[in-house]
Amino acid sequence: MNWWCFTRLQFFHIHCKIVFLNYIELRLEFNSISPFLDVLKQELADIGFDSFMDNENGFSAFISNKLLDENLVLDLLNNYDDFILSKIFEEHPYQNWNKKWESEFQPVVINENCVIRASFHGSFDCKYEVIIDPEMSFGTGHHETTRLIALYLLDNKLTSKKVLDFGAGTGVLSILAEKLGASKVVGVEVDPLAVSNAVNNASVNNCQKITFIEGSGEDIPNMAYDLVLANINKNTIADHWVSLIKVTHDKSTLVLSGFYNEDIPYLENLSSRNGLIPLYSNSENNWAVLVLKYN
Known part of the structure; x- marks a missing residue:
């Protein structure tokens, strides 16, 4: 990184x-x-x-x-x-x-179908190209948790799904979700600078189905999301758990990351109280992703 x-x-x-x-x-x-x-x-x-x-x-x-x-x-x-x-x-x-990250930021190859790059990089021959100029917002795909969620998204159908990206950062996962066919994406982010950056990144990627909102759990628009992404940390997930669960339905999938392998049992226990069961998990350098579905 x-x-x-x-x-x-x-x-x-x-x-x-x-x-x-x-x-x-x-x-x-x-x-x-x-x-x-x-x-x-x-x-x-x-x-x-x-x-x-x-x-x-x-x-x-x-x-x-x-x-x-x-x-x-x-x-x-x-x-x-x-x-x-x-x-x-x-x-x-x-x-x-900006001056320094432009000299340091290298494109991120998620897999053979997806590359995350900056606007000043040359184009890549791949199915999904996400252009991110991060400014002061973190989320370029270099971090393990972003890659782990991106890999999960690429392996699953998002066509016509409503997606919540909680802790959207630069908007990289929101943008990828739209490119993968999501019908509506809502990105919620507490940092106003990150929200502004995410809006700009969505525009660069010609996205039309994403709405970015400055706020926290209580500011999530009240609708039933098919897919909830939360790339934050264990405590923040726990703090906003009620808000996240509130906007799901019985067929929803939750994709959680931003924590370590050893945190998985805690989150599995937390989610089990709402009838959620683990569907999938993966890790990279001890950073983990946990996917949950309703039983």
């Missing part, structure tokens, strides 16, 4: 006051690399970090400035003080994003 790069960076040691801009990177270096790193990543994901990038001596975690609670992060990292060599925050100013 080498697209997390920017032109001008300011470095902030963890005890300095952070000036919040659009995205904050937390860079962690450890004195040893061990399995507990996956646990820490999950704990960071649970408090709002939505993307991770490994490096030789640790990893970087990324979070929207809107979601960052500095004290909560510090309290969590205190549990790992024996292993952490350095803790650094980096600011990623919005205006510095």
